[in-house]
Amino acid sequence: MFLTYLLLCQRLNVANDGYFHAMLSIRHIVKQYAGQRALDDVSMEIEKGKIFGLLGPNGAGKTSLIRIINQITAPDSGEILFNGKHLNQSHIERIGYLPEERGLYKKMQIGEQTVYLARLKGLSQQEATKRAKDWFVKLGIESWWTKKIEELSKGMAQKAQFVSTVIHNPELIILDEPFSGFDPVNAEVIKNEILELNRQGATIIFSTHRMETVEELCDSIALIHKSKKILDGRVKTIKRAYRNNTYKLEYHGAELAVTDDAPFEVTSRKNTEDGHEMTVQLKEGRSVNDALLYVMPLTALTGFHEVVPTMHEIFIEKVNELH
Amino acid sequence: MNKILLIIQREYLSRVKKKSFIWMTLLVPVLFIGMYSLLIYTAVKGDELGDLKTVLVVDESGLVKDKLKNTTNITFAYSTKTYADERSGFKDSKYNYLLRLPATLSGAQILGEKKPGASLTGNIESQVNELLKNKKLLDAGIDINILKEAEKGINIEALQITDEGEKEANAMVAYGLGFIAAILIYMSLFIYGAQVMRGVIEEKTSRVIEVIISSVKPFQLMLGKIIGVGMVGLTQFILWIVISGGLIIGAGAMLGSGKTAELAQTQQVSAGYAPGAPNTVQIASATDSPDKLAKLQRQLADIPVGYTLGIFLFYFIFGYLIYSAVFAAVGSAVDNETETQQFMIPITLPLIFTFAFSLGFIINNPDSSISVWLSMIPLTSPIAMMVRLQYDVPAWQLITSMALLVGGFIFTTWVAARIYRVGILMYGKKVTYKELAKWFFYKE
Numbered sequence: 001m002f003l004t005y006l007l008l009c010q011r012l013n014v015a016n017d018g019y020f021h022a023m024l025s026i027r028h029i030v031k032q033y034a035g036q037r038a039l040d041d042v043s044m045e046i047e048k049g050k051i052f053g054l055l056g057p058n059g060a061g062k063t064s065l066i067r068i069i070n071q072i073t074a075p076d077s078g079e080i081l082f083n084g085k086h087l088n089q090s091h092i093e094r095i096g097y098l099p100e101e102r103g104l105y106k107k108m109q110i111g112e113q114t115v116y117l118a119r120l121k122g123l124s125q126q127e128a129t130k131r132a133k134d135w136f137v138k139l140g141i142e143s144w145w146t147k148k149i150e151e152l153s154k155g156m157a158q159k160a161q162f163v164s165t166v167i168h169n170p171e172l173i174i175l176d177e178p179f180s181g182f183d184p185v186n187a188e189v190i191k192n193e194i195l196e197l198n199r200q201g202a203t204i205i206f207s208t209h210r211m212e213t214v215e216e217l218c219d220s221i222a223l224i225h226k227s228k229k230i231l232d233g234r235v236k237t238i239k240r241a242y243r244n245n246t247y248k249l250e251y252h253g254a255e256l257a258v259t260d261d262a263p264f265e266v267t268s269r270k271n272t273e274d275g276h277e278m279t280v281q282l283k284e285g286r287s288v289n290d291a292l293l294y295v296m297p298l299t300a301l302t303g304f305h306e307v308v309p310t311m312h313e314i315f316i317e318k319v320n321e322l323h
Numbered sequence: 324m325n326k327i328l329l330i331i332q333r334e335y336l337s338r339v340k341k342k343s344f345i346w347m348t349l350l351v352p353v354l355f356i357g358m359y360s361l362l363i364y365t366a367v368k369g370d371e372l373g374d375l376k377t378v379l380v381v382d383e384s385g386l387v388k389d390k391l392k393n394t395t396n397i398t399f400a401y402s403t404k405t406y407a408d409e410r411s412g413f414k415d416s417k418y419n420y421l422l423r424l425p426a427t428l429s430g431a432q433i434l435g436e437k438k439p440g441a442s443l444t445g446n447i448e449s450q451v452n453e454l455l456k457n458k459k460l461l462d463a464g465i466d467i468n469i470l471k472e473a474e475k476g477i478n479i480e481a482l483q484i485t486d487e488g489e490k491e492a493n494a495m496v497a498y499g500l501g502f503i504a505a506i507l508i509y510m511s512l513f514i515y516g517a518q519v520m521r522g523v524i525e526e527k528t529s530r531v532i533e534v535i536i537s538s539v540k541p542f543q544l545m546l547g548k549i550i551g552v553g554m555v556g557l558t559q560f561i562l563w564i565v566i567s568g569g570l571i572i573g574a575g576a577m578l579g580s581g582k583t584a585e586l587a588q589t590q591q592v593s594a595g596y597a598p599g600a601p602n603t604v605q606i607a608s609a610t611d612s613p614d615k616l617a618k619l620q621r622q623l624a625d626i627p628v629g630y631t632l633g634i635f636l637f638y639f640i641f642g643y644l645i646y647s648a649v650f651a652a653v654g655s656a657v658d659n660e661t662e663t664q665q666f667m668i669p670i671t672l673p674l675i676f677t678f679a680f681s682l683g684f685i686i687n688n689p690d691s692s693i694s695v696w697l698s699m700i701p702l703t704s705p706i707a708m709m710v711r712l713q714y715d716v717p718a719w720q721l722i723t724s725m726a727l728l729v730g731g732f733i734f735t736t737w738v739a740a741r742i743y744r745v746g747i748l749m750y751g752k753k754v755t756y757k758e759l760a761k762w763f764f765y766k767e
Binding site for chain 1: 329337525534535541748
């Protein structure tokens, strides 16, 4: 009964006290390029106000999907709902897109250019100028307003590009490898701006290979490989699902000899500066307590914690599974 | 629609504000008029500008003695010595050239330290031929007065029967107008079409394209660019015309009417030196030239300016639109300008062909069936029709040609846009014609 209700909610996109409200519902998207399938029945839901990671190796179909969301191309079949409505031209002004292949007019002044791009997103000349000035001040590039792109450093141009992506206060911000081209300091600045926009209610889609970004920022992810979606869900849920009872033990003293009746199997050993390390996997039906009870009389434990697979490991494992 | 206007505005302003645009707009009329003035000046005063040449004539035939007429820069002198004598001491003599006319007149020679120019030998040849002809006619018993009468050329006055009566129709005016219109359209198609192409390539190489088309449709961008650049072209043309006009009027006012009179006089003088004219009657009478000028003015005034200009603008605009759409498609298919070569030939070939053919054939045979066909086919009609226009093209032909051009523009733009939308997102691919055809059939 409850399940039916949930399904109904999802279908009608009814917000149930904020429990689930899809910003973007991608349903059975198929896209074919001259004999090559770029997207094969890809579906996913992107929650409103969350940060979503779109992952996948090069050539998996991420860019194809992003271009469809931006209505640069159209799918062969399938549909996309934006806030519950069929994606159409009116939504273009509510999306901000930072492509991986990005750049600006080299011979145009950076301020003028930002205003132009903002106006293409539907802002008035006045409003665009005002917001662009505010953003330039915020990012510390206001003194470069009249400089041409070809006179600027790459990082500076990237900041202007970021401003053009978000200047029209989009509800959905799609960022394709947003941190490439930034030094660590400026990457941090941009990251904080993205998080601030997210706090103000914008939904963010990251398309990236950088798993640190995903672990740190994303609420949910979808993994695309060879034009198919092979994994999706909340990051926490996925990581939990990929736990396999593996723990790391750190101890002092002599190296521990493990007998056959131990409640775990040793998968790896390592000597560290101040002792030893051992990774173990619990045997079927044994608990953490069993393991601790077995080890404690034998040695002086200095650390014990669960080894949760990183997104990086999950990514590699999932991709290799299908090879 | 609003977004297309924004794009047009950017494309227009970013080009018009460039220094190169301002320089081109100012320099071209100055250079053009400067070149034109120089051409007229040298044509009028050409003989005076050349060095004075002295020719020593050894006339063994007795035909030309004291009969060769001096010109402004050729002076003849006659020798009484034999050729061999003159030849031996010639290097130290004061003459530049030595002309020998043997008794039989065959094997006439001219020699000098410097190679004799074509104008010098031409002048001597025609004078000698004329004298020879006259001598032979006189020998045959023809009266000298009849001979003089026969020299008078006739001038055919071309008249055209219209509803309002007979109208003067000078082929030269039509020729000149057709020529100018063809050159203007030909040039603008190349200059501004290539600008559209370069603009598309620039957007691709700077990677700004994907940012733009996440805000507007590729078709809007393409159309905005084409219209924007086209308006730049129109602006430049109008400024050229205005500046040239200003310069001409300014120059005319400065030099005053005295110059014009002098010009007319020199024209008469040079007409007097026309080959064959000397030694016979002066054909160019004093009243001839002004009469011709007045006639030319009358014929120029006869040209329906509004009509011609309107048709010119139509073919200029639609010719530009049809070609720039193709240029845009080519720009979208490549990553840099050097790669455009393979696609340029099919675009430039019809253009160059029509241009050469228009000036070589159509202008002389405006009503032949080839001319009519070329003025119908959309890719060739902008040039071909402008050449034919002054020869009273039937209304049905003009309307058909225009309709076909508009249809051709819509079709070409449609095809170009389908290639463009795929091409702008393709990087690092060596594109073939087969590939282009595939893009055309891609679904959106």
